[in-house]
Every structure is written in structure tokens, then in C-alpha cells.
Amino acid sequence: QLQLQESGPGLVKPSETLSLTCTVSGGSISSSSYYWGWIRQPPGKGLEWIGSIYYSGSTYYNPSLKSRVTISVDTSKNQFSLKLSSVTAADTAVYYCARAAAAGTGQISGMDVWGQGTTVTVSS
Amino acid sequence: QSALTQPASVSGSPGQSITISCTGTSSDVGSYNLVSWYQQHPGKAPKLMIYEGSKRPSGVSNRFSGSKSGNTASLTISGLQAEDEADYYCCSYAGSSTLFGGGTKLTVL
Numbered sequence: 001q002l003q004l005q006e007s008g009p010g011l012v013k014p015s016e017t018l019s020l021t022c023t024v025s026g027g028s029i030s031s032s033s034y035y036w037g038w039i040r041q042p043p044g045k046g047l048e049w050i051g052s053i054y055y056s057g058s059t060y061y062n063p064s065l066k067s068r069v070t071i072s073v074d075t076s077k078n079q080f081s082l083k084l085s086s087v088t089a090a091d092t093a094v095y096y097c098a099r100a101a102a103a104g105t106g107q108i109s110g111m112d113v114w115g116q117g118t119t120v121t122v123s124s
Numbered sequence: 125q126s127a128l129t130q131p132a133s134v135s136g137s138p139g140q141s142i143t144i145s146c147t148g149t150s151s152d153v154g155s156y157n158l159v160s161w162y163q164q165h166p167g168k169a170p171k172l173m174i175y176e177g178s179k180r181p182s183g184v185s186n187r188f189s190g191s192k193s194g195n196t197a198s199l200t201i202s203g204l205q206a207e208d209e210a211d212y213y214c215c216s217y218a219g220s221s222t223l224f225g226g227g228t229k230l231t232v233l
Contacts, residue, residue: 037222039170046127046227047162047170047213060220063125096169103158103176107217110160110175117169 002027004097004115012091012122018084022097022115029078030055035100035108036080038071040093041117048093052100052108053080060106087122094119128153128214128225135231141202144228146214147195154195158217161190161199164227165210173212174199206232 008020022036029036037052051061053071061069070083084091094117103109129147136142146153146161153159159177162170172181174190177197187202197216201208209232214225 039224047164047215047224049215049222049224052222060222063221101175103217106220107156107158108160108222109158109217110172110181111162111170111215112172112175112181114169114171 002099002113004099004113006095006097006115006118008118008120010119010121012087012120013124014088014122015086018082018087018091018120018122020082020095020097020118020120022080022082024078024080024099029073029080030075033102035060035102036073037098037100037108037111038082039096039098039111040091041096042090042093050082050084050095052106054102058106089122092120092122125152125218125221125223128216128223130212130214130225130228132226133229133231135233136201136204137233138204138206140204141200142204142230143201144199144212144214144230146197146199146216146225148197148216148218148223149195152195152216152218152223153192153197155219156217157192159190159192159197160215161188161197162213162215163208163210164213170213201230204232208232
């Protein structure tokens, strides 16, 4: 059974770069049928899509975060990663990684497997 | 790009049916049959309930159904059960991007 697990620092200082990794187990990240995505949820608020990546390295980002976000994939380690630069308190959230079924180039039909989420707090 | 619009809350009694709407634009919900719905219980990760507008993943109860008309997608839950009390989010492809709705809290009375 496919499982996703987020890892990374739980505390990041303002203006620094948030870095998280999602490790995929029980299946290959190199499947042509899926994208791999990051979603976040600030405390008490709704879900926000951050971006997605295909195993080939093609990326799609939320326009509102695009200038600060980099998502990368390491197929040899079956992992994909998120970097968010110049963080502020507004970036404090639970960050989820998820598998997303591909419906076409850049198109997601549904995110069917999620990690448990990791809480990242931005504070000095 | 703005978030998709959902009602903040809906409620219903056990056994009843409820519908949650998700309103977008002709650039997202209206242009693609790529609306998905997620259920989230407190402190838990979201769970996919509907994809491609009306399809149910394996294991999801047939009490959950999805539809779309124009720029508005809908999730209907029939035969409400206590365990259905949760937050529900719609999501749509929006042309090289993906949008979530603001979420709807379902209360089972």
C-alpha cells in the first residue's frame, strides 16, 4: 500500500527557507499516471494548493507562491521536496504531500493518497 | 485566481440528504470536468471522496455523489450519518494551476 511521509524542520525563522521532503513508500514515484503535490493548511483555515511535480521534473505552481516556491524530485530516493523561501508568519501551516492522478498535462483529477502532514511554524 | 466559493456551513439530521455547492468560474469549474471533493476530520489528512466531478474512489460510500452545472459543482450526501460530520473541500483544475474552495463544515444534528 502506497504511503507518503513528510519530514523536515518544525520551526523556521522569518526570512529563511522552509524545506520539506516527502518520502514515497510502497510504490514508485516514477509512475506515468501521477503527479506529486504539496498542499498546506494554516491553523483553523482551509487547504491551499502549493504546487505539483511529475517524475520527469515538470512543475506547476500556485501563481500566488510561484516566486518563492521550488518543488523537485529525486527518483533514485523515491522522494520529492518543497522549498519555500523568504518565509513569514503567514507561512505557518500544516504541510501535506499527496499523490495526484494525472488527467493530462498539468491536470489533476484527484489527490488520492496523502501524508499525515507536518506542522511548520515560522517564528524567531 | 480566487478560491472557489463554498458555503461556510451546512447541517442536516441523520438520514437526511444535504448538498454542498462549489462555485467557480468559466476558467476553472466551468471549463474542466476535473472537480474533486475531500472530507477532512479534525486533526486528520483530507480524504478523496469524489474525483472528475462524479466518480467515487474504491471504498467510498455510494451515499456520496457529485455533479456539475455550469460553473458550479455540487457534493450530495444522502442518508446522513454521524460519521459524516467533517469539513468538506472542493478542488478544481484551473489551467496550469489547482484551486481549493474555502471549505464547508457539515454538522450532523
